[in-house]
Amino acid sequence: MTGIFMSFEGPDGAGKTSVLKQLIPQLKEQTAPTLLLTREPGGDPISEAIRDVILDVKNVDMDARTEALLYAAARRQHLAETVLPALSQGDTVISDRFVDSSIAYQGAGRQIGTQAVADLNQFATDGLTPALTIYLDVPVKLGLERIQTQRQDDYDRLDREQVDFHERVHQAYLEIAKNNPNRVVTVDATQPLVQVVADCLQVIKTHYPQIFERK
Numbered sequence: 314m315t316g317i318f319m320s321f322e323g324p325d326g327a328g329k330t331s332v333l334k335q336l337i338p339q340l341k342e343q344t345a346p347t348l349l350l351t352r353e354p355g356g357d358p359i360s361e362a363i364r365d366v367i368l369d370v371k372n373v374d375m376d377a378r379t380e381a382l383l384y385a386a387a388r389r390q391h392l393a394e395t396v397l398p399a400l401s402q403g404d405t406v407i408s409d410r411f412v413d414s415s416i417a418y419q420g421a422g423r424q425i426g427t428q429a430v431a432d433l434n435q436f437a438t439d440g441l442t443p444a445l446t447i448y449l450d451v452p453v454k455l456g457l458e459r460i461q462t463q464r465q466d467d468y469d470r471l472d473r474e475q476v477d478f479h480e481r482v483h484q485a486y487l488e489i490a491k492n493n494p495n496r497v498v499t500v501d502a503t504q505p506l507v508q509v510v511a512d513c514l515q516v517i518k519t520h521y522p523q524i525f526e527r528k
Contacts, residue, residue, distance in 0.1 A: 316401075316405055319517070320411040320413070321407065322417075322446055322486065324486060325460055332509055335510045344405065350407050353384075354387035355387070357390060357391055360390045363387040385436075386437070388415075392438060405524060411443055415430050416434075416489065417489065421481045442496070445498065448497050448499045450500065452483075455503060498516045
């Protein structure tokens with residue numbers, strides 16, 4: 314039995330954490346299959362340890378390719394330990410970020426090449442791709458303003474990058490969405506939170522009406 318694999322993506326300040334915090338309880342109430350929410354980098358002890366290294370603000374000397382390799386390593390372990398076992402037993406898995414993040418942040422943001430990062434992650438994932446990706450889109454200026462006002466005590470190493478870095482990330486996400494219309498659905502994340510959550514719920518209902526069966 315094979316489950317359903319979905320991912321949520323978005324630039325910094327898009328509000329993924331806030332959206333998922335409200336969306337997941339609604340999904341668990343309304344859907345029949347077991348639902349697992351996980352995140353990248355992270356989702357298991359080894360990957361969470363790698364996450365701490367990647368995002369530590371003290372690691373300012375980390376090479377861009379080292380960063381990309383660490384993300385890919387965390388992703389492989391996350392798949393092996395968490396995602397693939399859940400999918401094999403028919404669960405619905407929602408990951409807060411997946412390969413698209415690496416292509417946008419390391420490939421475009423760090424300018425080491427989107428195709429090079431895609432190839433690296435092809436190896437790490439053995440070709441596994443989410444069946445559905447919900448991309449929360451927000452302009453760079455608004456996203457950074459949200460971070461500055463809502464996450465002042467929780468800046469990580471990537472949050473501190475210059476505006477041009479975030480512009481490259483945002484543009485890469487737009488290209489990913491444009492090039493993958495059958496997988497990626499864009500949701501306007503400038504709307505009030507309650508509307509963004511409602512839109513995301515409707516996207517999932519449209520794509521997978523079969524899982525919305527009462528337990």
